[in-house]
Amino acid sequence: MKKSAKITPLEKAESLAEEKENRSNKIILLSVICILIMELCERLTYYSITANLVLFAKNKLKYDNSISSYIVQIFSGMSYVLPIIGGYISDSISGKFNALYG
Numbered sequence: 001m002k003k004s005a006k007i008t009p010l011e012k013a014e015s016l017a018e019e020k021e022n023r024s025n026k027i028i029l030l031s032v033i034c035i036l037i038m039e040l041c042e043r044l045t046y047y048s049i050t051a052n053l054v055l056f057a058k059n060k061l062k063y064d065n066s067i068s069s070y071i072v073q074i075f076s077g078m079s080y081v082l083p084i085i086g087g088y089i090s091d092s093i094s095g096k097f098n099a100l101y102g
Helices: 008-062 063-095
Strands: none
Touching: 008 063
């Protein structure tokens, strides 16, 4: 007659802890992948807009090359500066991190 292998409570707890750790690692990996895809799409959109903005200003709005280039530079500069200003305003009005955490 074979003896059935009994699982001790300690072994059971260890296996449950390993399963929980594996699940949390999968969730973290999924979150990282989602963030990376979102960043990729954001940058693709930004550079697509800046590349086409020169052509739009030149062909549709009938501006010179210098004015078209100036418009793109203003757009790029505002894209970098406005998030800093918006973050400062939102933190000063609603308190530190309250804009994110409620």
